[in-house]
Each structure stands twice: as C-alpha cells, then as structure tokens.
Amino acid sequence: MEKIIIVGAGPAGISAALYAARGNMDPLVVDNGIGALEKAEKIENYYGLECLLSGRELYERGLAQARRLGVRILNAQVLGIGGFDTFEVKTTKGSFEAESVILATGGKRSTPSIPGIRELEGRGVSYCAVCDAFFYRGKEVAVLGHSDFALHEAEELVNLASGVTIYTDGMEPEFSREHPIAVNTMKIQAIEGEGRVEGIRLQSDMMMQEEGQEQASFMPTDGVFVALGTAGSSEIARQMGAELTEKGHIKVDEKMESTIPGLFAAGDCTGGLLQVAKAVYEGCQAGISAIQYVRRRGKES
Amino acid sequence: MAKTITVQNFEEEVLKSDRPFLVDFWATWCGPCMRQGPIVEELAKEGYAVGKADVDKEAALAQKYGVMNIPTLIVFKDGKEAERLVGLTSKEKLKNIMDQM
Numbered sequence: 001m002e003k004i005i006i007v008g009a010g011p012a013g014i015s016a017a018l019y020a021a022r023g024n025m026d027p028l029v030v031d032n033g034i035g036a037l038e039k040a041e042k043i044e045n046y047y048g049l050e051c052l053l054s055g056r057e058l059y060e061r062g063l064a065q066a067r068r069l070g071v072r073i074l075n076a077q078v079l080g081i082g083g084f085d086t087f088e089v090k091t092t093k094g095s096f097e098a099e100s101v102i103l104a105t106g107g108k109r110s111t112p113s114i115p116g117i118r119e120l121e122g123r124g125v126s127y128c129a130v131c132d133a134f135f136y137r138g139k140e141v142a143v144l145g146h147s148d149f150a151l152h153e154a155e156e157l158v159n160l161a162s163g164v165t166i167y168t169d170g171m172e173p174e175f176s177r178e179h180p181i182a183v184n185t186m187k188i189q190a191i192e193g194e195g196r197v198e199g200i201r202l203q204s205d206m207m208m209q210e211e212g213q214e215q216a217s218f219m220p221t222d223g224v225f226v227a228l229g230t231a232g233s234s235e236i237a238r239q240m241g242a243e244l245t246e247k248g249h250i251k252v253d254e255k256m257e258s259t260i261p262g263l264f265a266a267g268d269c270t271g272g273l274l275q276v277a278k279a280v281y282e283g284c285q286a287g288i289s290a291i292q293y294v295r296r297r298g299k300e301s
Numbered sequence: 302m303a304k305t306i307t308v309q310n311f312e313e314e315v316l317k318s319d320r321p322f323l324v325d326f327w328a329t330w331c332g333p334c335m336r337q338g339p340i341v342e343e344l345a346k347e348g349y350a351v352g353k354a355d356v357d358k359e360a361a362l363a364q365k366y367g368v369m370n371i372p373t374l375i376v377f378k379d380g381k382e383a384e385r386l387v388g389l390t391s392k393e394k395l396k397n398i399m400d401q402m
Binding site: 122128131135238 | 330332333356363
C-alpha cells in the first residue's frame with residue numbers, strides 16, 4: 001500500500017511531493033500532463049526567478065526536481081477514488097491503494113455548459129454513476145464526455161441500464177482502449193425534458209439542413225451522467241462525498257484537509273488566487289499534513 | 302437516532318409528523334451517502350425530526366418521490382414535500398432549512 005498518492009504534478013502537487021519525500025513517505029505522483037501553467041508564457045512574479053521561465057519550463061523543472069529526490073511519477077489519468085478507510089485510486093494504469101491522498105489537479109478545465117444540465121440536476125442528470133446507476137435499471141442512459149473518465153462512468157452503468165451511449169458533444173473520442181459502448185460524436189444543443197430528463201437534442205447537421213431534413217435530431221434517454229473532460233479534483237472529491245464550496249471548489253481547512261479525513265487538496269482546485277505562489281504554499285501544507293496524518297494513523301493501529 | 306423509514310411506516314412517521322420531517326434517501330454503495338449519514342444522525346441528536354430510507358430496500362418509496370440521485374434529502378411539512386436537496390448537504394444548510402420552517 002502507498003502512504004501518500006498525489007494527483008497532479010503542477011506547483012501544488014510537486015511541492016506536496018517534495019515535502020512528503022523528505023518526510024520519508026515515498027510518495028507516488030499521478031501526472032496527467034501540464035494544466036493551466038501551459039498558458040503562462042512568462043512568469044515574472046514568482047520569488048527567485050531571475051530569468052523568466054515559461055509555465056511549461058517551470059512544470060518540467062518541478063518534475064525533474066521531484067525525480068531527483070526519488071519521487072515516483074506515473075503518467076496516467078485518475079478515473080475515480082473509492083474506499084472508506086483507505087483510498088483506492090483508480091487510474092488508466094491500474095488501481096493503487098493509499099493511506100492518504102492529495103488532490104492537486106488544478107482548477108476546472110472550462111467545459112461548455114450545455115443548456116438543461118443545471119436545470120435537470122436531480123431530475124435525471126447525475127454526476128456519479130456508482131451512486132445512481134441503481135435508478136436506471138432497464139433504462140436508457142447517456143454519458144456526456146469524451147475521455148477515459150466518461151468510459152469509466154459508462155462501464156459502471158452497462159450492467160444495469162438497458163442501453164448506454166457516450167455523447168462526446170463534438171469532441172474527438174480519446175479512449176485509451178477498445179470498448180463495446182456506443183459513441184455519438186455530434187454536438188449537443190440541449191438536454192431536454194419537462195420536469196425530468198426525456199432526451200438529448202443534437203445540433204443539426206449542416207448537410208442535412210441543406211437537404212431540407214429535420215432540423216435537429218432528438219435522442220430519447222432516461223438519464224444523463226456528466227463526465228466531461230478529464231476527472232478533475234472537484235469531480236473526484238464530489239463522487240467521494242467531500243464537501244464542495246458554493247463555487248464548486250473543494251472545501252478545506254487551514255491544514256488543507258477536506259471534509260474526508262486523510263483526503264487533502266491544494267492549488268487551484270481549492271479556489272482563491274490562481275497563482276503559483278499560492279499553489280506552492282498549499283502543496284507544502286498539504287504534504288506536511290498528509291505526513292502527520294499517516295504517522296498518526298500508524299500509531300493508532 | 303434517525304428513524305428507519307420504510308414503505309410501512311412512512312405515512313405515520315413522516316406524513317403525519319406534527320413538525321417538519323427530513324428523510325435521507327441513501328444506499329450502502331454510495332460514497333457521499335456514507336458521509337451524509339453521520340450529518341443526519343447529528344441532526345437527530347440535536348432534536349430534529351429525521352429519518353433514513355434505504356433505497357435498496359425501499360425502492361417503491363424512492364420511486365414514488367422521484368428520487369433519481371443519492372443522497373437526496375426531502376423535507377416534508379404538513380404531509381407534503383416542502384424542500385428537496387440533491388447531493389451531499391452540510392449540517393448548517395440543513396439546519397437553516399429546518400429552522401425556517
């Protein structure tokens with residue numbers, strides 16, 4: 001079993017890893033590539049950077065620094081985290097058990113808001129396949145998304161639902177393996193239904209319109225499971241049952257611990273300033289708190 | 302302790318309750334529900350009228366009230382649904398709602 005798994009390899013995740021490594025916790029970092037840092041062309045306002053660095057250079061330096069301290073870095077996407085006493089971290093490269101987890105995947109990637117999703121939350125729109133699959137026994141369901149996160153959610157549903165279709169909303173599918181689930185890549189216009197989800201309205205195809213055919217096609221469905229983009233910290237935390245703030249960030253205390261004992265969060269996913277300095281501080285604090293948590297846990301058992 | 306709500310006792314305990322009654326629809330396989338449970342128990346300890354309905358055992362009840370996500374928390378007042386919260390909900394928020402009724 002791992003002592004500490006860190007999800008994310010940006011300033012928050014790597015800072016946590018540096019402290020965890022120095023605390024002899026031999027942390028495992030799950031890296032799904034560069035996040036918001038990629039947008040920073042030149043970083044001028046971070047302490048000690050005499051020569052300007054791009055966000056990418058900073059990210060790569062961080063990885064190299066962590067590796068030098070012996071931190072293991074796994075290039076994979078996290079699909080979800082389960083377990084009650086310990087944590088089971090499910091990734092595209094297998095599952096890992098850990099005593100403690102630090103979420104540091106960055107903020108939300110902007111995903112297009114599809115009309116109807118918010119309005120029909122709790123009325124057929126769901127964010128947790130494990131929790132809600134039960135209500136769709138023998139029914140037709142849709143999963144919104146285009147990555148392994150969506151595929152993972154779809155697979156939670158196939159055994160119960162009568163039919164499962166993944167809708168990518170115009171995105172190119174990015175599944176890392178073969179699967180038998182139906183995929184529809186058309187753009188979505190809206191999720192529709194009176195009081196509860198009735199179906200998905202797809203945007204009309206230009207070609208079809210020119211030919212004077214029906215404007216937009218309607219795909220009847222009983223439930224819509226949202227798994228857009230890759231699973232970010234907030235999505236993972238929400239499925240685990242951690243509290244989120246009104247703005248959808250992970251709620252943490254001054255130790256960077258979420259409302260679930262042993263689950264910490266750091267960086268953009270906790271809200272506040274979207275700054276490297278803030279992410280580094282929170283990563284440092286989360287790393288130290290996770291070390292204390294694991295040591296305390298060891299003494300109790 | 303929070304009452305166990307079933308199809309059989311629903312009318313007596315919930316609909317005929319003389320004060321607002323909170324029902325937590327939950328299941329054992331749902332992570333967020335396992336976090337919601339202790340919050341509901343704390344409300345029970347503080348004297349609020351609360352109960353828990355296991356959707357696995359009381360599927361008919363969940364269906365009757367159109368519960369499609371868990372946890373779902375429904376507050377009943379005077380025999381009718383007065384408020385519905387979907388997803389893990391904090392103790393403060395639940396208390397605010399119950400206190401205002």
